[in-house]
Structure formats: structure tokens, C-alpha cells
Amino acid sequence: xxxxxxxxxxxxxxxxxxxxxxxxxxxxxxxxxxxxxxxxxxxxxxxxxxxxxxxxxxxxxxxxxxxxxxxxxxxxxxxxxxxxxxxxxxxxxxxxxxxxxxxxxxxxxxxxxxxxxxxxxxxxxxxxxxxxxxxxxxxxxxxxxxxxxxxxxxxxxxxxxxxxxxxxxxxxxxxxxxxxxxxxxxxxxxxxxxxxxxxxxxxxxxxxxxxxxxxxxxxxxxxxxxxxxxxxxxxxxxxxxxxxxxxxxxxxxxxxxxxxxxxxxxxxxxxxxxxxxxxxxxxxxxxxxxxxx
Numbered sequence: 001x002x003x004x005x006x007x008x009x010x011x012x013x014x015x016x017x018x019x020x021x022x023x024x025x026x027x028x029x030x031x032x033x034x035x036x037x038x039x040x041x042x043x044x045x046x047x048x049x050x051x052x053x054x055x056x057x058x059x060x061x062x063x064x065x066x067x068x069x070x071x072x073x074x075x076x077x078x079x080x081x082x083x084x085x086x087x088x089x090x091x092x093x094x095x096x097x098x099x100x101x102x103x104x105x106x107x108x109x110x111x112x113x114x115x116x117x118x119x120x121x122x123x124x125x126x127x128x129x130x131x132x133x134x135x136x137x138x139x140x141x142x143x144x145x146x147x148x149x150x151x152x153x154x155x156x157x158x159x160x161x162x163x164x165x166x167x168x169x170x171x172x173x174x175x176x177x178x179x180x181x182x183x184x185x186x187x188x189x190x191x192x193x194x195x196x197x198x199x200x201x202x203x204x205x206x207x208x209x210x211x212x213x214x215x216x217x218x219x220x221x222x223x224x225x226x227x228x229x230x231x232x233x234x235x236x237x238x239x240x241x242x243x244x245x246x247x248x249x250x251x252x253x254x255x256x257x258x259x260x261x262x263x264x265x266x267x268x269x270x271x272x273x274x275x276x277x278x279x280x281x282x283x284x285x286x287x288x289x290x291x292x293x
Contacts, residue, residue, distance in 0.1 A: 062149040064201055065191035067160050068119075071167035072187035076179035084184020093189040100206035103190055107182040109173065117182045119190070120168040121204060122161050129205055132158035133212060137219035143212075149198035159201045 061069065073081045087093070087107060094114055095106040101121045106114035135154045136142040145151075151159070161167055169183035194200060202212050265278045 061191060062195050062198065063153070064149060064151060064156055064160060064198065065194045067156060067164075068167070068187050068191045068194065071161070071164040072169060072179050072184045074164040075167075075169070076177055076184065080175075080177065080179065080181045081184050084181035085188055087181060087185035088188035093185050096186070096189055096193065098193075098200055098203045101204065103186065103204070105182075105186040105189070107171075107185050109182065115171055115173045115182050117171040117173075117180075117186050118169070119183070119186060120170070122166050124158060124205060128158055129207065130215065133207075133215040134219040137216045142216050142220070146212075147199060149195060151198075151201070156201075159205055 072084070092108040093105055094108055095104075097104045101123060103119040105117045107117045108114045132155045135152055135158075136146065139145065139152055169179045169186070171180050171182045173180055173182055175181070199209060199212075202209065261279065261282075262275060265275050268278075
């Protein structure tokens with residue numbers, strides 16, 4: 001997507017080699033040192049964690065976040081990636097809005113007004129999204145895994161895009177590159193937000209959590225019936241089973257409500273002394289049976 005050259009420069013005090021932009025071609029503007037000097041913060045401002053952004057090359061990002069970061073990095077040069085990550089680290093992404101099939105952001109450069117930056121995802125039909133949710137249902141514990149950011153690859157293909165070139169970035173800065181440093185900053189902060197709120201991926205496809213949960217449950221029931229039908233390849237072998245629950249293990253006497261125990265004993269005890277003796281006898285019996293003595 002072509003970018004309009006509105007004459008706004010984006011100088012950062014360097015000679016331009018990091019950005020492949022010749023700043024002498026742009027009109028001189030008033031320089032500000034940081035996004036904080038532009039006045040009150042923009043509503044809905046998003047800032048990276050204080051610990052700094054994760055780097056996909058070092059690991060630590062989820063598969064979804066890594067797709068976003070790599071989509072920007074693979075469509076530009078190392079200089080723009082370096083400056084874009086520095087912008088993200090510095091809190092220059094002052095607004096980030098997720099919508100249906102797109103992400104819009106405002107990224108501060110070296111001027112008083114931020115640049116309008118965004119990301120467009122390839123369109124998806126309702127049928128394609130239904131198939132993606134059905135693919136989720138084929139995996140055990142799909143909803144819980146999604147809440148942890150664990151999505152099957154085919155689901156990420158539908159919610160995001162299968163190839164880096166399918167992600168289309170745009171910015172109204174003077175840089176004519178397909179992905180400028182402001183777009184890289186958007187991708188870095190978006191990746192952090194996806195890792196913090198994995199279910200926000202559904203927001204990118206206008207899918208509410210309720211619709212997702214109902215569709216996954218319905219698809220799971222349908223798949224179970226298909227798997228049990230004659231001729232199904234999963235009739236004998238079945239599918240992957242969910243992890244067994246890991247309940248808290250604690251001694252019954254320690255994990256019980258002693259007040260409820262006392263109320264129960266009051267039905268057969270006539271005095272407080274009888275009640276106290278009964279509770280003590282139960283505790284002694286448990287210690288004897290469990291070998292705690």
C-alpha cells in the first residue's frame with residue numbers, strides 16, 4: 001500500500017542510515033524529545049512492560065505473537081527493525097485499537113503529532129471462521145488452551161494469516177517502505193498485548209468469547225458423534241485425551257470447616273464438653289489412621 005507524503009519529517013537525530021530515509025527531503029518540524037512531551041496521554045494508550053519487549057529470536061513469545069513480530073521484520077530491513085523496536089521499548093506507541101480484521105495505532109516519531117499506523121489482515125468468511133473453531137474443538141481442552149495462548153497452527157492461519165506477506169502494514173509517515181519503523185513498533189506492542197490477552201485474537205475476527213465457547217462446545221459434541229460412528233478413523237484409536245485434573249491434595253480434617261463439624265456434632269452432643277471431646281476424638285482417630293503420630 002502506498003503511503004502519502006504529507007511533508008511531515010520523522011527525524012531522530014541520526015543520519016538516516018538506520019531508516020533508509022533521506023531526511024533532507026522533508027520539511028523541518030519542531031523536534032520533541034519523547035512522546036511524553038506531546039501533552040496528555042492518548043485515551044487507550046498502550047505501553048510495553050517495564051521489563052522490556054520480548055524478542056522472537058530469543059524465544060519467549062507465543063506462536064501468535066511471533067507471527068505478528070516476524071510478519072513485520074521479514075518485510076523490512078534490519079535498520080527499521082532496530083528503530084521500531086526501540087520505539088516500542090520507549091513507549092512511542094501511544095494508542096492501539098483492535099478491530100475486525102485490522103489494528104490501528106498512533107506512534108510518536110519526532111514530531112508533535114503521532115503517525116497513523118495500522119495492520120490489515122486478510123478477510124475471512126463466516127464459514128472459514130466456523131471451520132477454525134471446529135478445528136479448535138478437535139483438540140482437548142481447547143478453550144483452556146486458548147486462554148493460555150495455545151492455538152493450533154490451522155487456527156492461527158484463520159485468525160491471523162498463514163504467511164508473513166499476508167500481513168499488510170500501512171503508515172502515513174514519509175517513509176515509502178512497505179514496513180516502516182512505526183509499523184515495526186506497532187507489531188512489537190501488538191505481540192505483547194496478544195501474549196497478555198490471548199483471547200484478543202478473537203476480537204480481530206469480531207468473535208465474542210460467548211460465541212467462541214458455544215461454537216467450540218457444539219463442534220466438540222458433533223465431533224464426538226462422528227468419531228463414534230461406524231467407519232470413522234477415530235472409532236478405535238480415538239483422539240488425544242485432555243490432561244487429567246490436578247486437584248488440591250490435603251488431609252480431610254485440615255481441609256474441612258470445623259464450624260460445620262461442630263454444628264453436625266451438636267445434633268448428638270448434649271454439652272460443650274461432649275462436643276469438644278468428640279472433635280478431639282475425631283482428630284486423634286485421623287492421626288492414628290493416617291500415621292501422623
